[in-house]
Amino acid sequence: MALDFLLTQKVLTITADGDLRDYDNQEQLNALYQNLEKSHKVCFDGKSLQRWNSCLAAAFYQIILRAKAKNIEVDTTELPNDLQNLITLALTVDRKPKGKEGKNWGFLEDLGDSGLRMLEGIKKSWAFLGDTIKSLGRFFTGRAVLRRVDFEFALADCGYKAIGIVSLVSFMVGLILAFVGALQLKMFGAQIYIASLVAIGMTRIMGAIMAGIIMAGRTGASYAATIGTMQVNEEVDALKTLGLPVTDFLVLPRLLSLIITMPFLTMWADIMGMIGGATVAILMLDISAPQYWVYSIKAFELTNFLVGVFHGFMYGIIISCCGCYYGVNCGRNADSVGWATTKAVVSSIVIMIVATGILTSILEALGI
Amino acid sequence: MTEDSVKIKAEGLNIAYGSNVLMQNLNFEIKKGDIFIIMGGSGCGKSSLLRLLTGLKSVDEGKIWIDGVRFDNAEPAQKKKIMQNCGILYQSGALFSSMTLAENVAMPLQQYTNYSDDLIKDLVAFKLALVGLKGYEDFYPAEISGGMKKRAGLARALALDPDILYFDEPSAGLDPVSSKLLDDLILEINKSLGTTIVIITHELSSIFAIGKDSIFLDAETKTISAYGNPKELLKNPPNKNVLHFLSGGKK
Numbered sequence: 001m002a003l004d005f006l007l008t009q010k011v012l013t014i015t016a017d018g019d020l021r022d023y024d025n026q027e028q029l030n031a032l033y034q035n036l037e038k039s040h041k042v043c044f045d046g047k048s049l050q051r052w053n054s055c056l057a058a059a060f061y062q063i064i065l066r067a068k069a070k071n072i073e074v075d076t077t078e079l080p081n082d083l084q085n086l087i088t089l090a091l092t093v094d095r096k097p098k099g100k101e102g103k104n105w106g107f108l109e110d111l112g113d114s115g116l117r118m119l120e121g122i123k124k125s126w127a128f129l130g131d132t133i134k135s136l137g138r139f140f141t142g143r144a145v146l147r148r149v150d151f152e153f154a155l156a157d158c159g160y161k162a163i164g165i166v167s168l169v170s171f172m173v174g175l176i177l178a179f180v181g182a183l184q185l186k187m188f189g190a191q192i193y194i195a196s197l198v199a200i201g202m203t204r205i206m207g208a209i210m211a212g213i214i215m216a217g218r219t220g221a222s223y224a225a226t227i228g229t230m231q232v233n234e235e236v237d238a239l240k241t242l243g244l245p246v247t248d249f250l251v252l253p254r255l256l257s258l259i260i261t262m263p264f265l266t267m268w269a270d271i272m273g274m275i276g277g278a279t280v281a282i283l284m285l286d287i288s289a290p291q292y293w294v295y296s297i298k299a300f301e302l303t304n305f306l307v308g309v310f311h312g313f314m315y316g317i318i319i320s321c322c323g324c325y326y327g328v329n330c331g332r333n334a335d336s337v338g339w340a341t342t343k344a345v346v347s348s349i350v351i352m353i354v355a356t357g358i359l360t361s362i363l364e365a366l367g368i
Numbered sequence: 369m370t371e372d373s374v375k376i377k378a379e380g381l382n383i384a385y386g387s388n389v390l391m392q393n394l395n396f397e398i399k400k401g402d403i404f405i406i407m408g409g410s411g412c413g414k415s416s417l418l419r420l421l422t423g424l425k426s427v428d429e430g431k432i433w434i435d436g437v438r439f440d441n442a443e444p445a446q447k448k449k450i451m452q453n454c455g456i457l458y459q460s461g462a463l464f465s466s467m468t469l470a471e472n473v474a475m476p477l478q479q480y481t482n483y484s485d486d487l488i489k490d491l492v493a494f495k496l497a498l499v500g501l502k503g504y505e506d507f508y509p510a511e512i513s514g515g516m517k518k519r520a521g522l523a524r525a526l527a528l529d530p531d532i533l534y535f536d537e538p539s540a541g542l543d544p545v546s547s548k549l550l551d552d553l554i555l556e557i558n559k560s561l562g563t564t565i566v567i568i569t570h571e572l573s574s575i576f577a578i579g580k581d582s583i584f585l586d587a588e589t590k591t592i593s594a595y596g597n598p599k600e601l602l603k604n605p606p607n608k609n610v611l612h613f614l615s616g617g618k619k
Contacts, residue, residue, distance in 0.1 A: 026486045053529045055487060058494035086560040089553075090497035333465040333510050 003056075005032050012039040014063070016049040016056065016079075023056045033066060042067050046079040057086050064091065128247075128325050132255065135247040139256070145248040154257035158219045162265060165218065170210050170269035174198055174276025177206065182285055191285045195295035198277030204304040205311060205356070207270035211262065212315035216348035220323035223254050224344035227327025228337040236328065251324040258316035266312030270305070303368060311359070315352050322348040374436070375400045375532060375564040381420065381430030383413040390416060392590050394430065396583050403558055403565045405575050405598060408585030409613065414568045417585070418536055421566065422456055423447050434532070452480055454532045455525030459540050461517035463509040469496060469520045470505035476527045495523040499553060515546035519553075526557065532564045533557070539571040551577050572616055576602075584610050 003023060004015045012035055036042065044060065060079075064087065067074050076084050105113065138144040181197045227250055230236050239246050274296060281287040323344045330340040374397045381394040390413035398404045408414050419425035420440075421432060427440040434450050442450065463472050473492045477483060483491070496502060499519035509517055518538065525533060538554070539547040551574050558565050569575060575582065579598040586593035586609050594601050594610040605611035 022481075022483070024483055024487045026484055029486075054491055054494065054526075055483070058487070058490040061494045061497065062490050082560040082562075085556065086498070089556050089560070090494055090502075092500075331510075335465050 003028065003059075005035060007035045007039055010038065010040040012036055012042045013045060014042065014060075015045045016052070018048065019051040020049060020056045021051050021053045023052075023059055029059060029062070032063065036063065036066055036072065037070070039072060041073040041075065043075045044079045046083065049080060049083075052080075052083060057083060057090075061087055061090050124329060125325060128328065129321070131245070131247040132251055132321065132324075135245060135252050136255075138245075138248060139252055144252055145244055146252050147249070150249075151253040151256060154253045155260065157222070158215060158257050159261045159264075162215065162218060162261070163268060166211055166214055166265050166269055167272045169214055170202075170207060170272035171276040171279075173206060173210050174202060174273030174278075175280050176276075177201055177273070178277035178280035179284075182280060186285070191281075192287060192291065192295055194277060194281050194285065194287070195292045196299035198274055199296040199299040200301075200304060202270045202273035202277075203300065203308045205308060205360075207273055208266045208308045208311035208315060209352070209356070210273070211265040211269040211312055212319065212352050213349060215258065215262065215265065215315070216319050216322075216345050216352065219258065220319040220348045221341045221345050223320065223323025224327040224330070224340045225337055227324060228330030228340040231327065231330040232332055232334070232337060246328060247324075250328070251320070254324055255317070255320040258320040259313060260316075262312040262316030262319075263309045266309055266315075270308060307363060307368065311356065314355060314359070318351050318355060319348045322351065373399055375402070375434070376421065376566070377433040378421075379431045379433075381417075381432065382428055383416045383420065384428060385416075389590060390587075391585055394583075394585075394592055396592065396595060398564060398566060399581070400564055401558065401562045403554065403567065403578050403580045405579035405582035406566065406568045406585065407570055407575055407582055407598075407613070409570065409587055412585040412587040414570075414585060415536060418534055418566075418568050422454065422534060423451060452528060453530050454534065455528070455530035456534045457518065457521050457525045457536065457538060459537045460514075461509070461519075461521030463517055463520055463524070465509050468506050468508055469501065469512075469523070472509075472520060473524045473527050476524065480528060491527070492523075495526050496520070498526065498557075499523045500549070515542050515550075518542065518550065522550075522553070529561065530563065532566065535565065535567040535569070537569055537571075538567060539569060539574050544573075547571070547574065548577075554578055570613075572614065575614075584613065586610075 002017060003020060003025070004017070006013050006015075012032075014032070042063065060076075060083070064074050064076070068091075076087065079087075135144060139146060178194050178198050181194050182191055185191045185193055185197075227236070230250070236246060236250075239249055278289065278292050278296075281292050282289055326340040326344040326347070330336045376398040378394055378396050381391070382389065383391040383394070390411075394417070406414050406417055416425060420427055423439065430440070431438065432440040434454075437446070437450065439447065439450055463469070464475070467475070470489075470492045473495050474488050477488045477491060481488075492505065493502070496504060499522050501516060501519055501523065504512065504516070504520070509520070512520065533554075535554070538550050542550065554565060554567070555578050557563055567574070567579070575598045581596065582594070582598045582601065583592045584594035584601070585591075586607075588609055594606050598614065601610060602614045605614065
């Protein structure tokens with residue numbers, strides 16, 4: 001029970017015998033291919049073939065393909081009818097694809113292509129920003145197509161539903177800030193200034209940054225995934241063909257929600273961070289709660305607090321714009337949604353950090 | 369029908385979502401090597417029945433046997449073993465978008481067989497050629513048309529030489545020529561490999577062209593109201609709903 005072949009007078013006879021299911025003898029096939037080169041005709045003999053499956057059919061198909069490529073005559077009439085039919089079916093449709101258009105470019109062409117794509121991306125993002133500003137204009141003049149229920153849903157999603165995670169992370173950051181500061185300040189007996197360190201750090205920038213990073217990962221990613229999936233399901237196309245502005249319908253509720261909630265989340269993060277700092281001070285540094293309170297109030301400045309809140313407001317715009325932009329410009333498959341989500345989070349965080357750097361320099365220059 | 373000639377058997381099967389009962393007391397048998405059509409109007413529970421037959425939805429009431437083995441309450445390992453002998457072509461092809469067509473077809477072979485890499489490569493080329501996609505091995509699903517995606521999905525469903533092939537609306541979204549090609553392919557696979565084929569569809573042209581046996585899921589009576597060869601059913605419809613459906617809505 002095996003597959004045999006014999007080359008006589010340039011005729012290669014391949015005999016299939018018995019049970020040849022799961023036929024997987026590549027060495028024999030390679031030897032057969034070598035003999036095929038020397039033949040003028042290939043004859044298949046399957047009179048004694050009892051059982052077979054696709055493995056044998058695939059092997060025969062490969063042999064026939066190679067024979068045809070070399071204009072060698074093939075005779076399959078002695079094969080069982082069903083096997084013949086199957087191989088014939090595989091050979092029938094021979095529509096070779098044109099092949100993928102390979103880009104055989106050099107370094108300079110690649111560089112140019114990257115530059116052009118970057119330019120295209122910048123154009124797209126400017127257009128998106130322009131549409132968003134126009135949308136905001138329509139909103140403030142009462143002409144935007146905005147569903148109240150969408151806005152309320154988005155507001156709840158990035159409002160009270162986000163408080164838990166913002167609280168936990170900000171509390172831990174306050175705790176870490178106090179703990180790291182305490183190690184140094186303790187050496188000079190100045191551990192009481194932990195309260196000032198945490199109060200200034202959290203209110204000026206850390207509260208806003210922590211709230212921003214959490215919301216970029218939580219809400220920005222969700223915006224990109226939701227709108228991206230809508231793009232895959234052609235819902236975005238449906239909006240366009242219905243003549244509804246995509247930015248009004250999809251971007252505006254999300255943008256307004258984050259603009260409104262981010263300053264409040266920042267304030268909440270400030271408070272939780274200071275509570276985290278107080279926990280370390282009271283439990284580990286023997287500072288009493290009233291003492292900590294007094295030093296915190298002393299260090300607290302309205303300017304720092306407002307700068308922090310402004311940062312939160314700015315991060316709200318950045319996160320919502322990045323999430324919605326990558327969602328709207330998502331491709332049409334599952335991979336694209338993943339890509340859009342990743343890009344939305346990474347871009348949000350990078351732009352937030354760069355914007356913070358620029359804003360800090362400006363505020364420094366202004367003496368604020 | 370003898371027990372040996374029965375591939376799939378359903379007894380007293382109910383299809384329900386909570387208190388919403390779509391179908392009740394479904395009883396039918398599918399012969400080995402049959403092309404069995406499950407037909408009915410939109411929303412009658414055809415796709416839900418397919419989900420029950422493939423184990424994607426748990427059976428609340430009723431029993432299913434595949435090759436004489438109880439399937440509906442089988443252990444997960446047993447179910448997995450049975451499902452290895454079943455191929456499913458989903459409506460959209462359900463190809464994995466991050467993989468090339470060759471990788472899509474090779475995946476079940478790599479998972480469930482000990483075949484050599486060379487054999488898997490040959491098998492992938494053969495299966496893709498069978499469905500008319502020779503040379504498309506390195507293409508990604510996003511780079512081919514909807515009809516091609518379905519055919520590639522069929523190549524993947526055929527990878528392990530399944531005993532049973534399930535098709536969920538094979539003609540949906542295809543032009544008449546592609547639909548006819550797919551029907552011919554189903555007939556050829558059934559003839560050459562002896563595969564039992566179960567098709568969920570409401571495409572009349574496909575039903576009459578390839579169906580050997582069929583059941584009609586009647587949304588009005590919530591059960592099977594016709595059982596037999598589709599052409600025979602058109603000649604002798606058991607009730608007005610079957611006639612209305614099989615005649616394409618003619619009064």
